[in-house]
Amino acid sequence: MSLPKINPTKTEAWKALETHFQEMKGQQLQDVFLKDSARADCFKIEWQDFYLDYSKNRITEETLSLLVKLAEEVKLKKAINQQFSGEKINETENREVLHTALRDFNNLKPEVKATLQKMKFFSEEIINGSHKGFTGKAITDIVNIGIGGSHLGPEMVTEALQFYRNHLKIHFIANIDGDAVAESLKKLNPETTLFIVVSKSFTTQETIANASVLRSWFLKNASETDIQKHFVAVSANVKGAKDFGISEENIFPMQDWVGGRFSLWSSVGLSICCAIGFKNFEAMLKGALEMDNHFRKESFDKNIPVILALLSIWYNNFFKTESEAVVAYSQYLHKLVPYLQQAVMESNGKSVDRNGEKINYQTGTIVWGNVGSNSQHAYFQLLHQGTKLIPTDFIGFSESLHGNSENHNILMANFFAQTEALWEGTHNKNVENAFKFFEGNKPTNSILIEKLTPKNLGSLIAIYEHKLFVQGIIWNIFSYDQWGVELGKTVAKGTLKAIENKNASKVENRSTANLLKKFQKK
Ligand code: F6P
Secondary structure (H helix, E strand, C coil): CCCCCCCHHHCHHHHHHHHHHHHHCCCCCHHHHHHCCHHHHHCEEEECCEEEECCCCCCCHHHHHHHHHHHHHCCHHHHHHHHHCCCCCEHHHCECCCHHHHHCCCCCCHHHHHHHHHHHHHHHHHHHCCCECCCCCECCEEEEECCHHHCHHHHHHHHHCHHHCCCCEEEEECCCCHHHHHHHHHCCCHHHEEEEEECCCCCCHHHHHHHHHHHHHHHCCCCHHHHHHHEEEEECCHHHHHHHCCCHHHEEECCCCCCHHHCCCCHHHHHHHHHHCHHHHHHHHHHHHHHHHHHHHCCHHHCHHHHHHHHHHHHHHHHCCCEEEEEECCHHHCCHHHHHHHHHHHHHCCCECCCCCECCCCCCCEEECCECCHHHHCCHHHHHHCCCCCCEEEEEECCCCCCCHHHHHHHHHHHHHHHHHHHHCCCCCCCCCHHHCCCCCCCEEEEEECCCCHHHHHHHHHHHHHHHHHHHHHHCCCCCCCHHHHHHHHHHHHHHHHHHCCCHHHCCCHHHHHHHHHHHCC
């Protein structure tokens, strides 16, 4: 059965939200907040180690109940069940969407179990040094060669869980930029480096080209047979990996039903597994599973991903905000935003609905941000006093991992203070002049988590995965394909040919032709 195909703007709830928005748009809600002390208790969700405070939003109970009604009218519950039960909800690619099955420990598919076992065994050998390189030395450095989902998730997680890391150094080569590759090579010794070539398709231009460069570099010092000790692959295209020269036992399979941007839970997470050990990797998966269960079972008004998605829809489609920021008050999470950018924008950057019709309402939000408190000294001015409304998620932890409470108190005081200042502004206060006036009324969600553990990180990532799914369902789009990235790839192939054959004059687009001529003058 296919996903419901309901135009959200035609629902009763949407129409009611439009009317409701007219009442809400000019309201300064700071007063409501001050008068109604129960508001902060009402608009919050406590779940395991997570505390979500969404009271600093431009909503009332009516807003929330209309948004929940919208989710019901577009049959969100049915869509959630369809995803988890493995229906082919990625209709344009005729695929199931089952990244959640990778962490469903009560019901692991045999092939998932087998791959996890293989990852466990292999990562243990790398960590304990029993896997030796071609000169008999243990591995010290791991290079993950992959791009997009085959890079961003593993890098984000290995950075986020640095506290739990072992002695292995992990490097990521994603960009085809040869200078970047050369800089990485400077740090590596072929005798002690393991290369993990990660590509679901095993056809991605950047990954295959970079892997070939690295193989040639390796072969300057070693022989073809040594490749088996130093190159492994993660792919759904076993033949492609074998053709590249990687032996079958060195291939970690992944399934067709795992989308690239949701694949860090699969064998794509091999570098994570090596960096933090299998136990921690498993804990992360279990954290995600806990969130999956919350998402599946909890009523919409108490459901963290659903509430975050509905709030985002409220701003995107009614206030017409274009972007939303994510600011994590933890340096460990400095790669979270690039990861979310792919997850959210590759999924929901669509303008054709599930009926194949052009959409006349806004879909995919632009996600941006950086870590706090650094961001405060960069773009927060615009959040506070700019002309744009930018809903922002604040993420922080109650405990510092190294126990440096002095710094941590300052860090988190900034988190709490910023959400308050954004909300209250200088409302009802005397200010010297217009330049010092802060309108306030700026929406934020505060996600306060006990501690940055592998388990909690797993839950946090799953929150955002489910949030984007809910939004895609409401917008009536297919979130799990990415046809939009294909055209650029095809054009690039032709452009490369023109460069290699020095054929700029044959390129039809005159602007591109001029650029190529200039480029080739070098
Ligand atoms: O071009 C986009 C994309 O297909 C992403 O969806 C994917 O994560 C990335 O390229 C890498 O793909 P692969 O893992 O097949 O190399």
